[in-house]
Amino acid sequence: MTKRALITGVTGQDGAYLAQFLLKKGYEVHGAVRRSSHFGVADHRLRWLGIQRDVKIHDANLSDLSSLIRVVTEVQPDEVYNLAAQSFVATSWRQPILTANITAVGVTNVLEAIRLIKPDARFYQASSSEMYGLIQQERQSESTPFYPRSPYAVAKLYGHWITVNYRESFGMHASSGILFNHESPLRGIEFVTRKVTDGVARIKLGLAKELRLGNIDAKRDWGHARDYVQAMWMMLQQDVPDDYVVATGITTTVRDMCRIAFERVGMDMDKYLIIDPDLFRPSEVDVLLGEPAKAQKVLGWKAETSLVDMINEMVDADIARLAALQVVAEATM
Numbered sequence: 048m049t050k051r052a053l054i055t056g057v058t059g060q061d062g063a064y065l066a067q068f069l070l071k072k073g074y075e076v077h078g079a080v081r082r083s084s085h086f087g088v089a090d091h092r093l094r095w096l097g098i099q100r101d102v103k104i105h106d107a108n109l110s111d112l113s114s115l116i117r118v119v120t121e122v123q124p125d126e127v128y129n130l131a132a133q134s135f136v137a138t139s140w141r142q143p144i145l146t147a148n149i150t151a152v153g154v155t156n157v158l159e160a161i162r163l164i165k166p167d168a169r170f171y172q173a174s175s176s177e178m179y180g181l182i183q184q185e186r187q188s189e190s191t192p193f194y195p196r197s198p199y200a201v202a203k204l205y206g207h208w209i210t211v212n213y214r215e216s217f218g219m220h221a222s223s224g225i226l227f228n229h230e231s232p233l234r235g236i237e238f239v240t241r242k243v244t245d246g247v248a249r250i251k252l253g254l255a256k257e258l259r260l261g262n263i264d265a266k267r268d269w270g271h272a273r274d275y276v277q278a279m280w281m282m283l284q285q286d287v288p289d290d291y292v293v294a295t296g297i298t299t300t301v302r303d304m305c306r307i308a309f310e311r312v313g314m315d316m317d318k319y320l321i322i323d324p325d326l327f328r329p330s331e332v333d334v335l336l337g338e339p340a341k342a343q344k345v346l347g348w349k350a351e352t353s354l355v356d357m358i359n360e361m362v363d364a365d366i367a368r369l370a371a372l373q374v375v376a377e378a379t380m
């Protein structure tokens with residue numbers, strides 16, 4: 048029997064990689080997508096992976112329970128992956144209520160749609176290392192207390208606990224993956240790794256003269272999104288639902304990550320980097336370092352891609368992307 052998966056946020060970085068992974072496994076993949084007049088733009092990641100025709104798209108919104116009930120009724124999924132969110136931490140101070148409506152209460156809407164229509168469907172919630180915020184232990188594991196430091200992190204914490212609660216209250220197969228930062232050439236341009244690799248590519252091609260960043264002393268545990276979506280799937284294949292930290296176990300400063308990107312193109316970071324106080328956050332998460340021992344032991348999952356290999360892949364992809372745009376621009380002049 049072909050398994051059916053429903054992915055919210057299928058047009059995002061993780062949604063696209065997960066859809067590709069599940070298609071290769073023989074799944075029928077459905078995506079719930081927020082309606083917009085720019086769908087031809089919104090599905091660019093699916094097109095980049097060459098799977099835009101293979102994913103069945105449904106109109107739904109996390110803040111509209113009836114739309115989710117309709118989609119779950121139509122699809123009758125075996126597995127539901129809730130990856131949709133307002134996911135940019137900096138924006139969550141400017142749009143705290145929208146962030147709460149989508150990133151927090153939206154999770155309950157998805158869980159309710161499953162509980163009412165297809166209660167045996169397995170559920171994955173995209174929880175976040177941002178929930179650890181002001182860290183309470185040097186290495187953060189499943190048992191580390193949370194201390195969120197942004198409206199985004201507060202909303203994710205609600206999503207995490209409502210997932211645990213539905214598992215305990217209704218016996219649902221609901222699991223939560225506490226994923227540390229994960230990046231790729233498909234990462235949104237607003238996140239720091241992609242901002243850096245795109246900026247480095249622009250400087251290399253003569254399209255920009257500088258790169259402006261905020262707090263480069265912040266440390267993150269960065270892995271590759273392609274590796275991380277496999278952990279999501281593995282969680283839903285377990286007999287017993289549970290929560291797992293997904294991380295590399297290595298932490299690096301934004302400064303050193305940026306240096307790796309400049310080194311890829313043989314340029315000196317110090318000549319181009321400008322620190323912009325406007326890019327600092329009202330309250331910062333200074334350092335995150337995950338302890339992925341449980342995921343390794345129970346799921347058999349391990350991060351495969353090093354930070355250097357991932358940043359090199361991203362810089363190369365951004366150079367290729369910008370060079371292709373330059374060719375098009377010159378041809379139409």
Ligand code: F7E
Nearest residue numbers: 134136175176177227228237238239240260261262265326
């Ligand atoms: O920032 C610092 C910034 O925006 C990383 C999301 O996927 O991962 C992500 O959240 C660090 C922060 O990611 C700039 O202050 C310096 O300390 O790439 P980011 P994030 O906030 O860690 C978690 C796991 C999620 O769940 C989130 O959805 O880099 N930083 N200068 C900067 N950050 C940005 N964006 N831009 C700068 O110019």
